[in-house]
Amino acid sequence: MAILIICDDRDLTPWINALKAIDHNIDIRIYPEEGDIKEIEFIICWKHPYGILKRYPNLKAITSLGAGVDHLFADPDLPLNIPIARIVDPELAQAMSEFVIGLIFNHIRSLSDYIQLQKQKTWKSKPFNIARNVRVGIMGMGILGTDLARKLSVIGFQVSGWAQSKKELEFAQVYVGDSDLPAFLSGSNILVCLLPLTPKTKNILNKKLFEQLPDQAYLINVARGGHLVDEDLMEMIDRKKIAGAGLDVFRQEPLPLDHPFWEHPSISIFPHIASITNPISVAPQIIDNYKRALRGQPLLNKVSVDSGY
Ligand code: GLV
DSSP: OEEEEEOOSSOOHHHHHHHHHHOTTOOEEETTBOOOGGGEEEEEESSOOTTGGGGOTTOOEEEESSSOOHHHHTOTTOOTTSOEEOOOOHHHHHHHHHHHHHHHHHHHTTHHHHHHHHHTTOOOOOOOOOGGGOEEEEEOOSHHHHHHHHHHHHHTOEEEEEESSOOOOSSOEEEEHHHHHHHHHHTOSEEEEOOOOOTTTTTOBSHHHHTTSOTTEEEEEOSOGGGBOHHHHHHHHHTTSEEEEEESOOSSSSOOTTOGGGGOTTEEEOOSOSOOOOHHHHHHHHHHHHHHHHHTOOOTTBOOTTTTO
16 A cells, blocks of 8 residues: 655655655655555656556545646546545645735736836836726636635725636625626736636637737736737737736746747746645645545545546
């Protein structure tokens, strides 16, 4: 009986320590040092090599190492009979909301511009907006989107959300489905993308969508690079339809050095740091799911294969 961690983009020592702190008897292996594949019953996965997940004959469950599971569903050989869980963590939601709120204030109060002006020793004030005059539209009203909406409304922003199914919230008007999309977009001065990446949402941030926003809207993408059509964003900024964008996610990460976003004066680049899973905060739910999988019980935060999130 063993847990295999497949993830090669970070130091896994904190993960092993956090999991062992809950149960030091658990046998944890790191791919590709997996030992006997028959002993692997649970996999913690982040951007695995496609095709390998079907190799483990006694695999009982897979969990994503983060909130997103698009990296799993992108594998054409994903074993669909194995239940999949994702991370749902208040700390992840808190960090995401804090980051997006920071970007919103940076935009409406021109904070980055003042840092540039300081470099030129220039004392100059810029026009600004206050929260109650700003309408923020959040695409994706899951755990992260709902947390953000609540916090923005406490600050005083006008908040709306766009979701796949009906939601009654006191602090935000929620628009539902394709038919409500135009009304949602026309009321969003700042558009925040927090959607899961699925075949339905891929390339959703495109020219046709941007055209439906109010003039000089600002885009924040903290979901996945695959949501955004990069060229359409640049064209819309050039046409002054979109004022600019704060982007934490990209089609290719790290963003290639020759990508035009790097040099674009109206685009702020962040290296996928909006919200990073904290091993100590999420280890209990992972071990809980491991034990559930061994007992044949339903997983916490199970992902639907049909919806892809
Ligand atoms: C990060 O991008 C995540 O999916 O947790």
